[in-house]
Amino acid sequence: MTVLVTGGAGYIGSHMVWELLDAGESVVVLDRLSTGFEWAVAPEAKLVVGDVADKELVGGIIRDSHVDAIIHFAGSIVVPESVADPLAYYENNTSKTRTLIETAVREGVSHFIFSSTAAVYGGAGLEPVREDARLAPESPYGLSKLMSEWMLRDAGLAHDIRYTALRYFNVAGADPRGRTGQSTPGATHLIKVACETALGKRPFMQVFGTDYPTPDGTCMRDYIHVSDLAAAHRLALQRLRAGGQSLVANCGYSHGYSVLEVIESVRRAFGRDFEVKMGDRRPGDAAAVVANSDLARAELGWTPQRDDLDQIVADALAWERILTSKNSARG
Numbered sequence: 001m002t003v004l005v006t007g008g009a010g011y012i013g014s015h016m017v018w019e020l021l022d023a024g025e026s027v028v029v030l031d032r033l034s035t036g037f038e039w040a041v042a043p044e045a046k047l048v049v050g051d052v053a054d055k056e057l058v059g060g061i062i063r064d065s066h067v068d069a070i071i072h073f074a075g076s077i078v079v080p081e082s083v084a085d086p087l088a089y090y091e092n093n094t095s096k097t098r099t100l101i102e103t104a105v106r107e108g109v110s111h112f113i114f115s116s117t118a119a120v121y122g123g124a125g126l127e128p129v130r131e132d133a134r135l136a137p138e139s140p141y142g143l144s145k146l147m148s149e150w151m152l153r154d155a156g157l158a159h160d161i162r163y164t165a166l167r168y169f170n171v172a173g174a175d176p177r178g179r180t181g182q183s184t185p186g187a188t189h190l191i192k193v194a195c196e197t198a199l200g201k202r203p204f205m206q207v208f209g210t211d212y213p214t215p216d217g218t219c220m221r222d223y224i225h226v227s228d229l230a231a232a233h234r235l236a237l238q239r240l241r242a243g244g245q246s247l248v249a250n251c252g253y254s255h256g257y258s259v260l261e262v263i264e265s266v267r268r269a270f271g272r273d274f275e276v277k278m279g280d281r282r283p284g285d286a287a288a289v290v291a292n293s294d295l296a297r298a299e300l301g302w303t304p305q306r307d308d309l310d311q312i313v314a315d316a317l318a319w320e321r322i323l324t325s326k327n328s329a330r331g
Contacts, residue, residue: 252291
């Protein structure tokens with residue numbers, strides 16, 4: 001059987017492809033390459049360029065490749081952009097996911113793993129948030145993902161499809177073997193931005209808000225290494241194939257770091273200072289979001305291997321240097 005990875009040319013998706021291949025799985029990637037890169041797809045995986053909302057294309061992939069599971073990463077992820085253009089997010093994240101689920105049901109795909117987000121909780125406070133916490137997204141991005149979770153829930157009740165929705169906290173780092181990493185130009189991920197600034201790819205970086213109700217006034221987030229996240233998906237797939245029931249679970253390390261703490265980690269890894277400017281808050285940003293990941297650990301048997309901020313930053317910085325060499329080689 002084959003796993004279909006949508007958005008497999010992107011940041012998290014490309015790590016997922018390597019994780020599956022390393023485990024001996026057959027993988028086909030569907031990506032329209034709007035933000036992903038063909039070179040980021042492992043050569044052992046089959047790449048199909050197209051849209052997840054193309055029912056005939058997706059149906060053909062499922063039949064031709066004997067797909068038994070879909071891991072769905074394709075979507076838009078920038079919170080401020082979602083505030084400025086909400087309808088685009090409801091189209092790309094919610095409407096297209098609905099179409100993909102419909103195709104999966106029609107073609108008899110019984111296992112579906114969905115890339116959700118901690119943004120479904122909104123501002124959760126300093127205490128680790130559980131899956132049964134109040135759902136109160138503060139941005140169209142978070143709401144677009146929550147609506148997709150609801151559609152999966154209802155489809156699972158009505159049809160022969162079981163799912164796992166993993167609510168990511170702040171994904172960072174890169175493949176420790178240097179095979180892939182965060183490569184999107186203009187990315188907004190804090191660790192990516194800080195590494196780019198350290199290496200001179202940006203003249204400075206900005207901290208958005210220093211008056212939050214947190215210990216140092218800057219936002220706090222639970223940063224999870226992308227390789228640990230990919231492992232959680234693989235374990236979720238194993239669980240579904242073994243007959244496990246549908247599940248919604250957090251993926252994080254259950255402790256947070258502030259924006260300023262992350263910047264200091266990058267300074268340590270780089271060995272030199274770089275310019276940081278303080279600015280106003282951005283719309284849609286919560287003060288603190290930290291995971292309670294007990295459910296994922298218990299249900300998936302997930303034991304994170306890279307729960308260390310300095311290691312996450314070191315891997316991200318190493319990838320940024322590799323990416324510089326790749327871009328230089330392309331001219």
